[in-house]
Amino acid sequence: MLADASRRESRQGGFIRRLRRWLILLATVAIAFFAWVKLDPSRPTAGVRRPLRYLGGQAQIQLDVADRGTGLTSVDVFIEAAGTRYQLAAERYPAIGWRGSGVLQRSFDLPVAPRDAKIPEGAATLLVIARDGSWLNYLRSTPPTLAQAVEVDYTPPLIEVLTGQHYMRLGGSDVVVYKVSKDAVRSGVQVEGYFFAGTPGALRDPGVSVALFAVPQDLTTAARPRVVAEDAAGNRREAAFFVAVKPRKFAERTLDVGDDFLARKVPELLETNRMPRTDDLVAGYLAINRDLRRQSEETVREVCSRSEPKPLWSEVFLRQPDSAPLSSFADRRSYKHDGNLIDSQTHLGFDLASLRLSPVVAENTGKVVFTDNLGIYGNTVILDHGMGLFSLYGHLSSISVPVGQLVNRGDPLGRTGETGLAAGDHLHFSVMVDGVHVDPVEWWDPKWVADHVTEKLKSFDSPAAEPAKPASAAAPSGRRSR
Ligand SMILES: [Zn+2]
Known part of the structure; x- marks a missing residue:
């Protein structure tokens, strides 16, 4: 009996001891797990989404802050400048469970107006201080999660326009001479949606810039060109200057598009320009006259986006010898087929007719920058004359x-033909400023060129007045594309 009872007791005692051992083990594991989570050693991380070097007048700071483990408890963002912290953001994230806040990632899009916030200009630091729920934070100091050097600059460059009055015609060109302060990284002339890059260093005074610009034919006389300058922080200043734009009426012409012409040109042009084939010749023609025309102009603008940073030419443009005009500049053309109006487009440039396969010459000294098929213009040569001035020779055979x-004024470039969208052998000639077609008549007129360009530049002590040195034309371009 006794032995039985003591056996039962000892069995019970053993069970309780085992249970207690198990409970202690469980509690230890739970505490260890809790501590392991709460003693999270990984600190929060922070980074800027886009490279940030400057804080301009209207800055935008895009930040990503993250934490693995317990989650973020707070994020503070400051600009520290001249010993003062300017707070941009302060967020707190309360714990939602035993683990912590559960906030593992936060994105910030912070608009900053440093001038309004009275942050002084000069060197500064972007500071991000992010905390997580780790117990280690009671034992250790919290260094900034991100400390990045930035330059606060909200003063736009200064502009001083040096040329006086600019009398222009719609579709015409002119030159403005101006000074910008040293911090300017980009300057030129803005004419509504068009930007004409200025060229620093083209004159002897390296602080002086020259911009060739146009009032494009699709604008009105209300267009107000302005000199604009931007610094590296994106601060932009605009300076008005005197421009009077004379109105003009562009010629209106109607062209009959015959079936012979369509049958001869449309399949060939669609094939040459890798466009979808179609049996509907009028539809094919419209695709060429609209889409291919637009693509061709995009190519022209791309080719003309880089130019030698000095004038390669010194004289008036040479008009093709023995050529008769078939058009004027910027004719408004209506296209008729079987008596129906099917399209209307502006013809940008000048058509010049001579004998078939006539020699085509460079109208001014420059550098060949394009020789290829160019959509509606067919086989085309484009010359860069420097400072954004270009000429185009199209439909060549x-x-x-x-x-x-490098070619001199009068050097042969090729022969006329009817490649591209041409109904007969002729030369399509265009003058472009930064890829914008301008009226060539001005550039053929010695008095206009002297008054508006060469004498004006000479009066600012310009090397443009000296003969161009072709050897120097290989210098890298200091101009920026639009
Ligand atoms: Zn033409």
């Missing part, structure tokens, strides 16, 4: 110059 070659 043959091209005799390679890209990169």
Whole structure:
């Protein structure tokens, strides 16, 4: 009996001891797990989404802050400048469970107006201080999660326009000479949606810039060109200057599009320009006259986005010898087929007719920058004359110059033809300023060129007044594309 009872007791005692051991083990594991989570050693991280070097007048700071483990408890963002902290953001995240806040990632889009916030200009630091729920924070100091050097600059560059009055015609060109302060990284002339890059260093005074610009034919006489300058922080200043734009009426012409012409040109042009084939010749023609025309102009603007930072030419443009005009500049053309109006487009440039396969010459000294098929213009040569001035020779039957070659005024470029959208052998000639077609008549007029360009530049002590040195044309371009 006794032995039985003591056996039962000892069995019970053993069970309780085992249970207690198990409970202690469980409690230890739970405490260890809790501590392991709460003693989270990984600190929060922070980074800027876009490179940030400057804080301009209207800055935007985009930040990503993250934490693995317990989650964020707070994020504070400051600009520290001249020993003062300017707070941009302060967020707190309360715990939602035993683990912590559960906030593992936060994105910030912080608009900053440093001038309004009275942050002084100069060197500053972007500080991000993010905390998580780790117990280690009671034992250790919290260094900034991110400390990045930035430059606070909200003063736009200064502009001083040096040329006086600018009398222009719609579709015409002119030159403005101006000074910008040293911090300017980009300057030029803004004419509504068009930007014409200025060229620093083209004159002897390296602080002086020259911009060739146009009042494009699709604008009105209300267009107000302005000199604009931007610094590296994106601060922009605009300066008005005197421009009077004379109105003009562009010629209106109606062209009959015959079936012979469509049958001869449309399939060939669609194929040459890798456009979808169609049996509907009028539809094919419209695709060429609209889409291919637009693409061709995009190519022209792309080719003309880089130019030599000095004038390569010194004289008036040479009009093609023995050529008769078939059009004027910027004719408004209506296209009729079988008596129906099917399209209307502006013809940008000048058509010049001569004998078939006539020699085509460079109208001014420059550098060959394009020799290829160019959509509606067919086989085309484009010359860069420097400072954003270009000329284009289209519909050629043959091209005799390679890209990169320097040509003098009057040098042969090839022969006329009817490649591209041409109904007969002729030369399509265009003058462009930064890829914008301008009236060539001005550039053929010695008095206009002297008054508006060469004498004006000479009066500012310009090397443009000296003969261009082709050898220097290989210098890298200091101009920026639009
Ligand atoms: Zn033409």
